[in-house]
Each structure stands twice: as C-alpha cells, then as structure tokens.
Amino acid sequence: MPFYLTDGGVNGTMKISRTWSLIMYLPFLICFVLFLIVPLVYGLYISLHNWSVFGGNGGFVGLDNYIAILTPGNIYSTAFYLGLKNTLIFVAISVIPLVMISLALALLVDSIPNKLKVYFRTIFFISYAVSVTAVSAIFKWLFTGNGGYVNNVMNTMGLSSINWLNEQPYAWIAILVATVWWTIGFNMILFINALDEVDQTMYEASSLDGANWWEKFSYITFPSIKGVFVFLTIISVIASFNLYGQTLLITAGGPAQSTQSLIMIIQQMVFNQNNLGIGSAMAIIMGMIMMAIVATQYFYSFRKE
Amino acid sequence: MKRKLLFSILLILAMIVSACGGGSGSSGENADGKIVIKYINGFTGGDGEFMKKITNGFNESQDKYVVEESQEKDHYTKFKTGNYDLVLIHSDNLETYRQDNMIQDISSVIETAGISPNDFHPVAKEQVTFENGTFAVPLDIHPMTMFYNKKLSPVAPTTYEEMKTLTDELQAQDPNLFATGIPSAGLGEWFIMTMAAQNGIDMIDGNHVNFAQADLADALMNYNDMIFKDKISPSGLGLDGEFQAFMKQVDEGGSSVQTATALTGPWYYGAVKEAYNDDLGIASAPTLGKEPGVYGGGHTLALPASVQDDEKKAGIAEFLKYMYTPENLINWADSGQAPTHLETMELVEQDAEKYPLAAQNIKQFDTFLGAPKLYQYREQMRYMVENVYPQVIKEGMTKEKLMSELEKAAEQAKQIADTAPQQ
Numbered sequence: 001m002p003f004y005l006t007d008g009g010v011n012g013t014m015k016i017s018r019t020w021s022l023i024m025y026l027p028f029l030i031c032f033v034l035f036l037i038v039p040l041v042y043g044l045y046i047s048l049h050n051w052s053v054f055g056g057n058g059g060f061v062g063l064d065n066y067i068a069i070l071t072p073g074n075i076y077s078t079a080f081y082l083g084l085k086n087t088l089i090f091v092a093i094s095v096i097p098l099v100m101i102s103l104a105l106a107l108l109v110d111s112i113p114n115k116l117k118v119y120f121r122t123i124f125f126i127s128y129a130v131s132v133t134a135v136s137a138i139f140k141w142l143f144t145g146n147g148g149y150v151n152n153v154m155n156t157m158g159l160s161s162i163n164w165l166n167e168q169p170y171a172w173i174a175i176l177v178a179t180v181w182w183t184i185g186f187n188m189i190l191f192i193n194a195l196d197e198v199d200q201t202m203y204e205a206s207s208l209d210g211a212n213w214w215e216k217f218s219y220i221t222f223p224s225i226k227g228v229f230v231f232l233t234i235i236s237v238i239a240s241f242n243l244y245g246q247t248l249l250i251t252a253g254g255p256a257q258s259t260q261s262l263i264m265i266i267q268q269m270v271f272n273q274n275n276l277g278i279g280s281a282m283a284i285i286m287g288m289i290m291m292a293i294v295a296t297q298y299f300y301s302f303r304k305e
Numbered sequence: 306m307k308r309k310l311l312f313s314i315l316l317i318l319a320m321i322v323s324a325c326g327g328g329s330g331s332s333g334e335n336a337d338g339k340i341v342i343k344y345i346n347g348f349t350g351g352d353g354e355f356m357k358k359i360t361n362g363f364n365e366s367q368d369k370y371v372v373e374e375s376q377e378k379d380h381y382t383k384f385k386t387g388n389y390d391l392v393l394i395h396s397d398n399l400e401t402y403r404q405d406n407m408i409q410d411i412s413s414v415i416e417t418a419g420i421s422p423n424d425f426h427p428v429a430k431e432q433v434t435f436e437n438g439t440f441a442v443p444l445d446i447h448p449m450t451m452f453y454n455k456k457l458s459p460v461a462p463t464t465y466e467e468m469k470t471l472t473d474e475l476q477a478q479d480p481n482l483f484a485t486g487i488p489s490a491g492l493g494e495w496f497i498m499t500m501a502a503q504n505g506i507d508m509i510d511g512n513h514v515n516f517a518q519a520d521l522a523d524a525l526m527n528y529n530d531m532i533f534k535d536k537i538s539p540s541g542l543g544l545d546g547e548f549q550a551f552m553k554q555v556d557e558g559g560s561s562v563q564t565a566t567a568l569t570g571p572w573y574y575g576a577v578k579e580a581y582n583d584d585l586g587i588a589s590a591p592t593l594g595k596e597p598g599v600y601g602g603g604h605t606l607a608l609p610a611s612v613q614d615d616e617k618k619a620g621i622a623e624f625l626k627y628m629y630t631p632e633n634l635i636n637w638a639d640s641g642q643a644p645t646h647l648e649t650m651e652l653v654e655q656d657a658e659k660y661p662l663a664a665q666n667i668k669q670f671d672t673f674l675g676a677p678k679l680y681q682y683r684e685q686m687r688y689m690v691e692n693v694y695p696q697v698i699k700e701g702m703t704k705e706k707l708m709s710e711l712e713k714a715a716e717q718a719k720q721i722a723d724t725a726p727q728q
Binding site: 052256 | 381382385405406407489490491539541542543544546549550553560561562681683684687691692695696717720721724726
C-alpha cells in the first residue's frame with residue numbers, strides 16, 4: 001500500500017512505498033534504541049546489581065541499592081539527600097528568574113523597532129553559545145572574594161566586600177547569576193518567537209477598548225504564549241536539576257558541600273567510589289523525581305482546560 | 306524489495322559495528338611492525354612537555370617498541386574505561402587500585418629493566434611496596450612547597466613564631482599585608498595532613514583514617530589561631546586562596562589582601578616565577594606544629610592488571626629502563642618535579658641552580674609523610690576536607706565543636722573503608 005506525499009504541487013505527487021518509508025525511518029529507530037532505550041534499560045539493570053566500575057557485576061541485589069540510598073544513616077543516603085537538597089534549592093531559586101527575566105527581555109526586545117531587534121536578539125543569545133567552562137571561569141573571576149571585580153566595584157561604592165564563593169547564600173547567588181547570564185538567551189529566543197505569533201489585530205482592538213499595558217499582557221499576550229511559557233518552565237526545571245558544570249567549576253561544591261548537586265554526587269559515586277550500582281540507582285531515583293515534578297507542573301498548568 | 310530492506314538493515318548494522326571497533330590492530334603492533342605500548346597520564350599542565358620529551362626520546366631510540374603517550378585531564382576515568390599498558394597513579398590511589406585488582410605486581414618488569422626498589426628514596430620505596438609485592442615504580446614526590454616574595458620577606462620564615470613576627474612587620478606597613486594565607490578549599494587535605502605530620506599524629510585506625518582525636522583537634526586549631534588570634538593569615542580566603550593572595554598586589558586597591566608567602570603545590574611554580582622572577586624564593590614548608598614534617602602527593606607508574614602479554618611487558622621494561630636513566634629522568638626535574646630516583650636526585654643536587662624547585666623539594670623528602678595506604682583514601686578524606694576543614698578556619702570554631710565534626714568525619718571514613726573488596 002503506497003503512501004502519497006505532495007511537494008507543493010510543483011512536480012505533482014510523489015509515491016513512497018511502505019518499505020521505503022520503513023528504511024527511511026530505520027536509522028532513527030536504531031539510534032533511538034541504541035542510545036536511549038538500551039542505556040536506560042541497562043542503567044536500570046545495573047541499579048539492581050552490586051556493580052563496580054573495576055570489578056564489574058558483583059551479583060543481583062534486588063532493591064538493596066535503592067533501600068541503601070533512601071534509608072537514612074549511611075554514606076549513600078547522606079550523600080544522596082545532601083545532593084537532592086542542594087539541587088532542589090537551586091531549582092527553587094533558579095526557575096523563576098530563568099523564565100521571568102527571559103520573558104521580560106523578550107517583551108523588551110519585542111517592543112523595539114524591527115531594525116534593531118535582530119541586533120539585541122543576537123547580543124542576548126550570544127552568551128548561550130559560550131561553554132560552561134568559559135562562563136564559570138569568568139564568573140569565578142568576577143566573584144572572587146579577595147580583590148574580585150564585583151567586590152572592587154562594591155568597595156568603590158563604599159560597600160564592604162562579600163565572600164561570594166565561600167559563604168551562603170552568596171555562593172548560590174553567584175551561581176544563579178552565572179546560570180541566568182549563560183542560559184537566558186535560549187529562553188528569550190523562544191519567547192520572542194511566540195510573541196511574533198500573537199495576532200496584532202487583538203492589540204489594536206484592545207487599544208480601542210482602552211486596555212492598558214497590563215490588561216493587554218494578561219488577556220492577550222500571556223494566554224497566547226502560555227504553551228511556550230509552560231514548556232520553558234518545564235525545561236528550566238529539568239536544566240536546573242542537571243546542575244553540574246557551574247558548581248563544579250565556580251565553587252567546587254563548596255562552601256561546606258552546600259552547592260554539591262545531585263549530578264556531582266552521582267559522578268562521585270561512579271568515578272570516585274567506583275560504585276556503578278549505587279550511582280545508577282541514584283540516577284534512576286533522580287529521573288523519577290524529575291518526572292514527578294514535571295508531571296505535576298504539566299497537570300496544574302493545563303488543569304482548567 | 307525485501308532483499309533491499311535486508312541489505313539496508315545489514316548496511317546500517319555494519320556501519321554501527323565498524324564504528325565500535327578499535328583504532329589499532331589486536332596484535333598491539335603499529336603500521337611499522339613495532340609493538341605499541343599505550344601509556345596514559347594526567348600531565349596536562351606545564352610538566353606534560355617534559356614527559357613527552359622522555360617518551361619521544363625513547364621512541365627515537367627504538368626500532369622494536371613505540372610508546373603512545375596520552376595526556377588526559379581526567380586520565381583515571383579514561384584508564385578505567387579504556388585499554389592501556391602503563392598508567393600513572395598518584396601514590397594515595399595505589400592501595401585502592403591494588404585492592405580493586407586494576408594494577409598488578411610490577412616486580413618482574415622492573416627487574417627486567419634493571420631497576421630495584423632500593424634505587425629510590427626510602428619514603429618513595431615505602432609508598433609502592435605492599436605485603437604482596439611492588440605495585441608501582443616511584444616517579445616523584447611533590448610536597449607542600451613554600452614560595453616567598455623576597456620584597457616582603459627577604460628570608461623564608463621557618464617557624465610559627467617567625468611567621469608571627471613577619472606578619473607584625475607587614476601589618477605595620479599595610480594592614481592588608483599578611484605573612485601567609487590559609488585557604489578554605491583546594492589544598493585542604495595538604496593543610497590537614499601537614500599539621501598532623503608536624504604534631505606526630507597517627508591518622509590510621511585499622512582500615513580507615515581516624516580523625517576523631519583530641520590531638521588532631523588541638524593541632525588543627527592552630528590554623529584558626531593563625532587567622533583570628535595572630536593574624537598570620539587573612540580570613541575568608543576561598544578556593545586556592547593561598548595562591549591567589551600571594552599573587553595579589555595590595556596597591557591594586559580595594560580590599561585586596563596580599564601575602565608574603567604561599568604554602569602551596571609546586572605546580573604553581575611557573576605562575577609565581579613569571580610574577581616575581583628574581584624576587585621569588587622557594588623554601589621548605591615551615592614548622593607550624595611541634596616538629597618538622599610535610600605532606601604532599603607523589604606520582605608513580607603502575608602496570609594495569611590487563612597486561613599479560615610477555616612482549617608488552619618486555620617493552621614496558623625497556624621503556625622504564627630508558628626513563629630511569631638519570632640523564633633521561635633529569636628532564637622530569639626540569640619540569641619542576643622532584644624525582645625520587647636516587648641517582649637522578651644526585652644529578653639534581655649537583656646542579657641545584659638549574660633545577661631550583663626540584664632541588665628544594667628533594668630537601669623535604671626526609672621529613673615527608675605520604676598518604677596512608679588505605680582503600681578509597683581520597684573518598685575517606687572527602688567529608689573532612691570539604692565539610693570540616695572549612696569550619697576549622699571560620700571565626701568562632703572551638704575545640705569542642707571541632708571534635709564533634711571530627712567524629713562525624715571518622716565515621717564517614719570508616720563506612721567508606723568498609724566498602725573495600727578485600728575485607
């Protein structure tokens with residue numbers, strides 16, 4: 001049974017057989033299975049075993065790894081809960097700025113003349129193209145306590161120095177500022193694209209009705225870009241859960257392990273303690289927590305609809 | 306059509322399988338028919354080129370073997386997941402890699418190379434010798450080193466009292482000048498263990514590091530005193546703060562603090578030499594506790610457990626024979642590292658002006674205390690280094706509070722030690 005595709009009416013109709021469509025689809029399917037399904041299932045399998053990076057499979061242990069991680073009072077649970085707590089703190093403090101500042105920037109860029117838009121869009125997006133290593137090096141230098149740039153500026157303004165990277169909550173603030181600066185361009189571009197899609201005639205009509213800026217935003221703009229807003233909130237939560245490079249390079253997990261993210265803990269379990277079983281189980285639990293949070297977010301975002 | 310489909314599937318599978326294949330032949334020979342020895346290390350800094358010089362020298366001298374050296378930032382991860390014939394292991398990791406059966410007794414290989422454990426400084430020999438064999442060849446020891454700025458301190462302070470006097474003199478010049486810097490992170494392990502060594506504290510209890518000792522609490526409180534009582538160090542120095550404060554200039558303005566000395570790793574030599582040139586002095590770590598003593602790291606070369614081929618072993622022996630010829634190993638001293646090979650040490654000492662850092666650090670070997678041979682030693686230290694030590698150098702820390710933290714650190718270390726496979 002052939003499939004029919006049209007190419008816009010220029011050359012008429014193109015016929016593709018089921019076999020060829022399967023062949024075209026096959027590379028994706030193989031890659032999907034090899035690089036997504038197999039590692040996921042293999043990771044789950046490893047998490048049920050006493051598995052050392054050096055020694056390999058030391059035997060099936062059932063849910064022992066999960067029990068060890070979730071039961072307080074041992075090195076694995078202590079490390080896991082520490083990493084989870086730190087990661088949740090970062091998720092809580094980062095998602096709102098990541099979404100709201102990028103939305104504000106998008107609204108600002110959207111309001112300027114079209115000729116200038118492209119320049120500002122590029123400038124704001126350019127930070128996203130910088131590697132985490134470079135971003136971390138820059139912000140570590142900016143926030144260094146002893147004679148760092150930020151402290152020097154504060155001193156010039158008559159303010160006393162802050163030990164940004166060695167005391168809380170300043171260490172989180174430094175990491176948050178670095179993360180927002182680094183990733184905000186991506187969110188902003190998606191918001192700008194969504195704003196471009198909003199029907200301009202609705203604004204004209206609302207102006208005639210005497211709507212102010214806030215009313216236009218609340219009743220026209222936000223409902224029109226809500227899908228993108230929810231999507232960006234969800235991917236910001238996921239990205240914040242995956243916090244690793246910034247804390248590793250800016251604060252090295254300090255002060256006193258307070259910025260050690262869950263990914264850092266998993267990395268330590270696997271590559272320092274060589275415990276692939278525990279590391280995999282931690283990763284699976286982390287994935288489940290992320291899924292639960294994202295599902296809840298999705299449900300509450302669209303429940304009225 | 307079904308044939309075409311089958312052909313396509315096979316083609317894709319062939320591509321995937323071929324992509325998974327290794328680069329060189331399974332025989333371990335390269336295109337010239339030479340036996341390849343894959344050597345991995347983590348020398349990605351300035352010392353890397355000096356190790357390459359040794360490897361290249363060997364390759365040029367050989368028509369039977371060729372050493373393919375990989376210098377990787379995270380070489381342990383690469384080693385764990387790859388296939389190598391010779392690996393650089395830090396001395397504090399040897400026990401872990403030995404117990405995990407990742408490395409093997411290298412005695413027969415070094416014997417073939419004409420090398421004996423007695424060819425090395427006793428402290429280095431002790432690091433590689435275990436009850437069931439010799440598990441590595443010592444390369445160097447890098448102890449905590451003192452760099453000093455001769456403009457601020459014409460001579461190196463050698464004791465706590467001299468540090469205190471130096472600070473008083475500096476503070477009279479500028480309140481932002483201090484004798485030295487105690488960092489909150491980075492070299493925490495070195496500061497803890499140097500203080501333990503200088504107070505004669507035995508840190509081992511069975512299979513783990515025993516931090517829960519009143520003597521250790523007393524000793525570590527010295528650092529707190531250095532910051533808050535005697536003002537020898539400024540407070541609030543963060544990650545690698547000892548080095549950063551040494552490199553600062555108070556005339557930069559603001560609240561920058563500068564130190565006259567830095568107790569740090571010898572790998573900063575290039576940077577401090579560039580900054581201070583002839584005003585740079587190098588000295589042994591001062592005695593801040595009761596007796597001289599210094600902690601640090603060491604590099605060793607180990608034979609992975611996977612190497613079983615006799616020809617490979619013969620090639621490795623040939624390479625080690627070449628490397629441990631003093632005229633060749635002196636290149637390593639040229640990088641600033643202090644070799645532990647006795648004949649090479651002699652060469653360094655004879656030409657101390659050419660090898661100032663290596664010559665200075667060789668002087669510290671006799672008071673050097675290396676990492677204890679414990680399974681997962683680095684992980685055993687983690688809680689202490691990342692959680693307890695930063696509190697030691699915070700205002701308001703008392704011996705009582707510290708003891709409670711030391712007990713937690715000891716308990717963590719014990720739990721990690723108990724994960725050892727050879728319990």
